[in-house]
Amino acid sequence: MATTKKTGKMEDSEFHEFFIDELKDIYWAEKHLVKALPKMQKAATSPELAAAFEKHTQETQTHIDTLEQVFELLGEKAAAKKCDAMAGLIEEANGVIEDTEAGTMVRDAGLILAAQKVEHYEIETYGTLRVFAAHMGHTDVEELLSQTLENEKATDVALTEAAEGFINEQAAAE
Numbered sequence: 001m002a003t004t005k006k007t008g009k010m011e012d013s014e015f016h017e018f019f020i021d022e023l024k025d026i027y028w029a030e031k032h033l034v035k036a037l038p039k040m041q042k043a044a045t046s047p048e049l050a051a052a053f054e055k056h057t058q059e060t061q062t063h064i065d066t067l068e069q070v071f072e073l074l075g076e077k078a079a080a081k082k083c084d085a086m087a088g089l090i091e092e093a094n095g096v097i098e099d100t101e102a103g104t105m106v107r108d109a110g111l112i113l114a115a116q117k118v119e120h121y122e123i124e125t126y127g128t129l130r131v132f133a134a135h136m137g138h139t140d141v142e143e144l145l146s147q148t149l150e151n152e153k154a155t156d157v158a159l160t161e162a163a164e165g166f167i168n169e170q171a172a173a174e
Contacts, residue, residue: 029121049108056115
């Protein structure tokens with residue numbers, strides 16, 4: 001395992017504590033998302049979107065594992081703090097399922113919208129946390145967060161491709 005390169009002065013700083021607090025926030029978000037994605041998978045109409053949600057569930061579990069590594073590298077206990085933003089985004093995804101008809105591409109378009117809102121939240125969070133880690137000299141943590149960030153961006157692109165490939169067109173025709 002890589003050793004953490006630290007500047008030393010950051011350990012007890014307010015900035016470092018804020019960083020840890022935000023890691024706890026995204027940890028909660030990922031742990032709740034991994035439970036919500038199978039429901040979205042089950043609600044999806046197209047097999048392609050269902051498969052994308054299944055893949056996203058597996059990737060989200062990897063993100064949880066990575067965050068646990070990050071906490072360990074920082075000498076912190078992996079702990080979750082409720083993420084109000086993700087709670088709201090998951091609630092919104094559930095609303096899409098409730099408000100759309102099963103078996104329709106309108107539902108799939110709505111699920112993609114909900115999933116991309118989640119992705120954009122995660123992209124911004126991991127991007128900022130990566131920069132925070134860099135400024136504190138946590139180069140190994142920065143690298144792990146960068147890997148997760150790139151994965152989140154790839155998921156967002158895949159969702160866009162599914163929407164633009166056929167789902168939005170079919171939804172518009174329903």
